[in-house]
Amino acid sequence: MNFIKNNLLVQVVLAILLGILLGEYLPESIVRIFTTFNTLFSEYLNFAIPLIILGLIIPAIGSLGSQAGKLVGITALVAYISTLIAGFSSYGISTAVFPGLLKNQNLEQMAESAAKLSPYFTISVPPLMDVMTALFLAFIIGVGVAQIKNSTLLNAALDFEIIMSNLIQKTLIPLLPLFIFGIFMNIAYTGEVYTILNVFIKIIGVIFVMHIAILVFQFVIAGAVSKRNPFTMLKTMLPAYFTALGTQSSAATIPVTLEQVRKIGISEDIAKLVVPLCATIHLSGSTLKIVACCIALMLIQGMPIEIGAFSGFICMLGIAMVAAPGVPGGAIMAAIGIIGSMLGFNEANQALMISLYIAMDSFGTACNVTGDGAITVLMDHWFGKKKASNT
Secondary structure, eight states, X not given: XXXXXXXXXXXXXXXXXXXXXXXXXXXXXXXXXXXXXXHHHHHHHHHHHHHHHXXXXXXXXXXXXGGHHHXXXXXXXXXXXXXXXXXXXXXXXXXXXXXXXXXXXXXXXXXXXXXXXXXXXXXXXXXSSOHHHHHHHHHHHHHHHHTSTTOHHHHHHHHHHHHHHHHIXXXXXXXXXXXXXXXXXXHHHHTHHHHHHHHHHHHHXXXXXXXXXXXXXXXXXXXXXXXXXXXXXXXXXXXXXXXXHHHOOTTTTHHHHHHHHHHHTOOHHXXXXXXXXXHHHOOHHHHHHHXXXXXXXXXXXXXXXXXXXXXXXXXXXXXXXXXXXXXXXXXXXXXXXXXXXXXXXXXXXHHHHHHHHHHTHHHHXXXXXXXXXXXXXXXXXXXXXXXXXXX
């Protein structure tokens, strides 16, 4: 029992398995209890995420001194390059594999996703600010206090960091397995996951393999630069991967991601800055998946695929999806506008796209989160040692 109690990875795996199993047999009245819990927890989580970003990023930037601005800029650049590599790799593989794999496939009769059960009641707790506002505010304050010696505001931010750390350790992490259990119970009860997976199994298989390949690539690069074992680091990040499978949110997985990069040996200041930042701006898994899904649906419906149009589309994806990193399925909802405007998807095709994406939302998020670890290793190699040598 202590092994289960002290091992988040085991708790998450059990939550997923039990949720799928019990969701098929429990009555609606019981399933709605967990739906209600998940709704309330989501409100709490959405309220807390901007505060967590402020609480972690401001002290992290402020403690880095004159390196802060450079670290943020390079982290953002590396994250965007990683996202572009994933997107263009997905384009190349999808255009090579899908024409033969999806030959004679027809999705016109695809069943709509079953509507999720409604909670017994809801309580609205609007966040004080959205995620992007929190990020910009954290950058502005953090870079500002980094230039002030013995800053009173930095001391206050350090106190706020303790408050947010207690919130993470004493409420969010203990409740995450129950939250994940409720998500998978709901999916199993409505039959949504089985309906979609049966129709799109070939596409999902290819995209899953691409996710694994991009993660191996990211950690091989990080390992080569930092002279660490890439596969050992990737194994250490697995709890974050499995947690993201359940939460479907990079931002919601921040506490677990932080814990795992610490186990890799990343310095505290670098981890507390880079992990929350990458949770918002590093979307390699989501970009890979959206590009592949778009190509698959365009092939099935005979729509033209042009590298010129897709190049601009991929470049825009990495920016457009930053708007909703903390919301399960938020990436596709943020991207659907440019999917319509740049690729010519009409309302029916957009509905197909959303259904296909949501079926695999967890895997894209898990790829994003795990890849954040590779970027954190790079930033720690480039900045952590320099910072240590300057102290």
